[in-house]
Amino acid sequence: MTAPVLDVAGLSVEYRTSSGPAFAVTDVSFSVQPGGRIGLVGESGSGKSTTVLALMRLLRNGSIAAGSARLEGVELTGLSESAMRATRFARMSLVPQGAMSSLNPVLRISEQIGDIFDDHGIRHGAAARRAILDTLLNRVGLAAAVQDRFPHQLSGGMKQRVCIAMAIALEPALILADEPTSALDVMVQKQVMATLGRVQADIGAGIVLIGHDMALMAHFVDDLGVMYAGRMVERGPVRRLFAAPHHPYTLLLIEALPTFRARGRFRGIPGVAPSLLTQVAGCPFHPRCPMAVDRCRTETPALRPVAGAQGHVAACHRAEDVSR
Amino acid sequence: MTDETRPALVAEHVDVTFSAGFGGRIKTHALRDLSLVVGGAQPAITAVVGESGSGKTTLMRLLLGFQSATAGAVRFGDVALTEFRGAAALNDYRRQVQAVFQDPFDVFNPFYRIEHPLVAPLVTFGLARNRAQALDLVAEAMAAVGLRPSETIGKYPHQLSGGQRQRVMIARALSLRPTILLADEPVSMVDASLRSTILESLWQMNREKGIALVYVTHDLATAYQIADVILVLYGGMVMEVGSARQVIHAPRHPYTRALIDAVPSPDPDVDWNLGDGRATGEMQGLPSAGCPFAPRCADAMARCGIETPALYRTETDRATACFLDEGPETTTAAKVQHSVGIVPVQIEDKAG
Amino acid sequence: MARLLAFILANRALSAGLAILTAICIVAVLGPLLVDTALSRVGAVPPRLPPSQLYPFGTDGQGREMFTVIIVALPQTLKIGVTAGLISLAIGVALGLIAGFVGGLLDAVIRTASDVMMTIPGIAVMVLIAANVREMTVTLMAVIIASLSWMIATRMIRAQTLSLRDRGYVQIAILNGASPLRLVFVEVLPNLMPFIAASFVMTVSQAMLATIGLEALGLGPQNELTLGVTIYWAQFYSAVVRGMWWWWAIPIGALALIFVGLMLTSIGMDGFVNKRIGVRS
Helix, strand or coil: CCCCCCEEEEEEEEECCEEEEEEEEEEEEEECCCCEEEECCCCCCCCCCHHHHHCCCCCCEEEEEEEEECCCCCEECCCCCHHHHHEEECCEEEEEHHHHHHHCCCCCHHHHHHHHHHHHHCCHHHHHHHHHHHHHHHHHHCCCHHHHHHHHHCCHHHHHHHHHHHHCCCCCCCCEEEEECCCCHHHHHHHHHHHHHHHHHHHHEEEEECCCCCCHHHHCCCCCEEEEECCEEEEEHHHHHHHCCCCHHHHHHHCCHHHHHHHCCCCCCCCCCCCCCCCCCCCHHHHHHCCCHHHHCCCCCCCCECCCCCCCCCCCCCCCCHHH | CCCCCCCCEEEEEEEEEEEECCCHHHHEEEEEEEEECCCCCCEEEEEEEEEECCCHHHHHHHHCCCCCCEEEEEECCCHHHHHHHHHHHHHHHHHHHEEECCCCCCCCCCCCCHHHHHHHHHHHHCCCHHHHCCCCCCCCHHHHHCCCCCHHHHCHHHCCCHHHHHHHHHHHHHHCCEEEEEEEEECCCCCCHHHHHHHHHHHHHHHHHEEEEEEEEECHHHHHCCCCCEEEECEEEEEEEEEEHHHCCCCCHHHHHHHHHHHCCCCCCCCCCCCCCCCCCCCCCCCCCCCCHHCCCCCCCHHHHHCCCCEEEEECEECCCHHHHHHHHHHHCCCCCEEEECEECCCCCCCC | CCHHHHHHHHHHHHCCCCCCCHHHHHHHHHHHCCCCCCHCCCCCCCCCCCCCHHHHHHHCHHHHHHHHHHHHHHHHHHHHHHHHHHHHHHHHHHHHHHHHCHHHHHHHHHHHHHHHHCCHHHHHHHHHHHHHCCCCHHHHHHHHHHHHHHHHHHHHHHHHHHHHHCCHHHHHHHCCCHHHHHHHHHHHHHHHHHHHHHHHHHHHHHHHHHHHHHHHHCCCCCCCHHHHHHHHHHHCCCCCCCCCCHHHHHHHHHHHHHHHHHHHHHHHHHHHHHHHHHCCC
16 A cells, blocks of 8 residues: 555644634544545535645644644644745645636736746746746646736636646645636536646646535545535545445435436525534534434544445444435 | 516517727627517526626626616516606516525625615515514515524624525515516525525425526526526527426537536536546637637537527427528528527426 | 724724824813913013923914913814815715716716816915915815815725625615615615725825925914914024924924824724725625
8 A cells, every 4th residue: 555645634723713713624534645536525614625724834813723634754734834835836736716816917827837936946047947838838738828928818717727737837746626616617617627637647646626516526536525514524435425425414415416317306405504613512413414313412423434345434323324 | 367467578689789998899799689588477497507708697687677788678568678667667677576696795785784685675665564564574584485584684694604695685585576586696606505495495486486587507407407498598699498308408509518518417427528628628708700609619610600590499499599400490480589488388397 | 883992992003093183182172271372372471482391392482382382273283184174075975976876977077077186286276375365264274175185085985986886785775676865875875984984084184284284385374373384483483493493393293193193093994994895704
C-alpha cells in the first residue's frame, strides 16, 4: 500500500465569533492516494470549505483546534508561515470558490501565472517564460494567445481554466478544488471537469473536490466523504455509497436528487441544519432523521467500518438498517 | 373559471434589443421573435431552460413589466403592459402576476422586519383592510409553506436562513392569490435538501390552486422534475419546445441534446462520457447572423451561419428551431411561428 | 437605539471622534454663558500679554482677552460649518436621490450641473462676492459656502441611490404596487442613512475648511469673531514676527482639535457604512 499524499486525522477547526466559538469542523479524517480523487460533499455549514481552508492554513478568525494533516509525510498544522508559503502551489494548490473572480482584473494572464513562478523563486528569461506559459495554457485547453489577455476578455469557463493552469503550474502533489464549477453553465462545467481530470492524471496529483452536487461527484471521484454539521458522517468508494448508503443523510441526499427518470417526485429533507455554536449531544442529524431512536439523542455515533466493504465507514447507530 | 377572471399573459413576437456605444451602434439581441402564453384556461407549469446569456432574465423582466419590448407586445388579458389605464388596472395585473427571485438575500430590505414586503401589498391590493388583518393572512400563508409564523414573523432578514427566506417569498406570492407565478431560479441558491421541498410547494400551487407557473432555470434536471412543458432558450431564441417528456427523452434540437448530455446523472453506473476536455467550449458573444447555436453545433451546415431558422412545428405539440427539422410536413405550415400554450399540450399528472 | 449605542462604544475611532466633538459642542454652547463676553472686545484688557494665571490664553495685540475670544469664536465657527454642511447635505440628498432614482434627462442635467460647478474655483467666486457685499455676516458666509460645496454630496448620494435602486427589495416593492414616493422614502432612504451621516461629516469638514481659508484671507464676517478671523487679525498684526504665539497658535490648536474629531468620526463611520451596506449573510 503506497503512502497517501494527504492524510488527515481527527481534524477539528473552530471559528471565533462574537457569540463564542463555532465548531466548524469536528474530528474529520480522510486520505488521498497519489493520483486518487476524493470528494467532500455537504450543504452550507457542513464544514467542507473550512476543511480545505484549514489545510491551506488560510483560515480567517479560525484555528485548527485538534488533529493532524500530513502532506507527503510533512505535518501541515505546525508548519511556520514561511514554510507554508513555500508549500502552497508548489506541493499543494487550491482552486478556490469563485475562482473566476480571484483573477486580478488589471494584470494580464501571463503576469498572473508568472507571479506563481516568481513567488517561489523560479526565474526564467522572457522567451523561456513565454514558452512555459504556452505549454501550460495548452494543457488546460486554452490557446497560447490567452496569456496576453486580461481577465475581462475571457469567458467564465476560460477564466476557470486559467485558475486550473495556475494550480498545476508547479506540478503539486495535491490539488484542492473548492466548488470549481458552481458558477458555470452545465456544458462548460462538463468540459472544465474533464480538463481538471486530465491534467490531474498528467501530473499524477491527488485531488480533493469540494462540492454540493452529488451527481457531479458520482462521475468524478473515486471516494466520497459526506459531511454534515462539521462532521464526516459517511465515507467510502463512491459506487458503494450510491448503491448502498449506510447513513440516513446520505440516503436522503441521493433520493433528493432530481433525475430524468421520474417526474413529479419530490423528496426533500425536513428541518434545518443545527447551529455550529453548540456541540450537540448525540448525533447531529437526529432531529431530522426518519430513523432516529432514543440512543441517537444521547450518544454521538463514531465512524465505524461497514461490514463486508473495504474502506467504507459510516457514523450511524443503525447503519445496517439504512439500505433496506 | 372563465377567461375573464383568469386573463393570460401573452408575449407575441417580442424582440428585446439593447443598444450601446456611440449612437447605439452595438446591438445586443436579448430576445428574438419570442412568443409565449402563460396562464389562461389551462394553467400549466412551463420551464424556460437557458444558460447565462440565453435571455431568460430578460424574459422575466419583460413579463413583469420591468423591461419594454423593442418590437412586439406583452399583453395581460386584452391590455398591453405599457397601456394600463388607471391604478386599478395596474394593481390588478400586479396582484395576479407574482414573482419569486433567485437571491433570497437581496429581496429583503435589511432595515425592516421580514413581514414588511408581505403586509404592504395585502393592503395596497385590497386583500386586507388593515395591518392586523394583513398579519393574519401572512401567518396563514407562512404556515402553508411549512414555516412556523410564531418563529418567523417579527424577525429581521439576517436572522433567517436562505431557505427560510425563500419560503417567506413564496408565502408572499401565495398570499396575494395570484393566477400566474414567475419563478427565476428559485432554488439555485438554496441547499439541496430544501430544494425538493420548495419545488414541491410550487408544484402544489399549480395542481391545487390552478396557478400557472413559469420556472426559469439553467438546471434541466429540476425542470424535468416539475414542468409540464419545457422551452429551451439559447441566444434569445426558442430552440425547442414541447412536453417535458418529449423534450428530454426524444430531443430534436442539437442544443437540447448537448444540454442533456452534459447533465450528470445521479447514478455512477451511467456513463457521463467525460472525455478529455480538449474542446475550448463556449464562445464569447453570439454570431451576428444565422442560428445563434451554429458556431457550437456539431450538425451545423453552411446555411446555419446565414439564415435564422424559424420555429418549425414538428408535431401538434412540439416545435424546434432547426433547419434539420424543416421538411415537407413542416414547411407546408408556412414556417409559421407557434406559441406555446396556444399549442395544446397534454398535462400529465402521473410521475415516472 | 441601544444597538446603536453599543455599536458606537465598540468602535474606538467613532467613540473618540464623537467624544471630542461632543466636548467641543458643550464648550461652544455653555462657554459663552459662563464667561464675560465683554472681555472679547477690542481694548477690554491690556494688550500683548503672554499666557498667565490671570489671562490663561494671554491677550492679543488689540486688547482682547484670548480665552474669552476662543470661547466666543468657537460657536461662530461651528455655526458656519454646521449650517453650511446641513444646507449642502440637504441639497445633496434631494438632488442625489432624484438624479439616482428618476434617471434619464433629469439625472443628466443634475449630473452635468454638479460636474461643471465642481470645476469653478470657490475661492475666486467668494472673493468676488465678498468684495461686493456691504456686510459679510455668518449666515451669508454659510449660504455662500453651501452653494459651492453641495456638488460632492450630490454625487455621493446619487451613486449610492443608483446602486440601491437595483436591489431586489426595491423590485419587490415595485411589484407590491408601491408608488415612486414610497419607494424613495420607505425603501431607499433608510438604507441611505449611514451614507447621509458620513456625507454630513464630510460636508461639514469641507465647509469649515472653506470658511477658515476665506476668513484667514480677510474675507470673513467683519463684526463677528470666528477662529479664522482671529487668525487673520493675528497675521495682520504680525503676531508671528512679534512673538505673540498665543494669538495664532491657540486658535489653530482649537481648529486642529475640531478636525481631529471630524476625521476620527469619519474613519469610525467607514466601518459602519461598509458593514451596513454589505450583504448580510
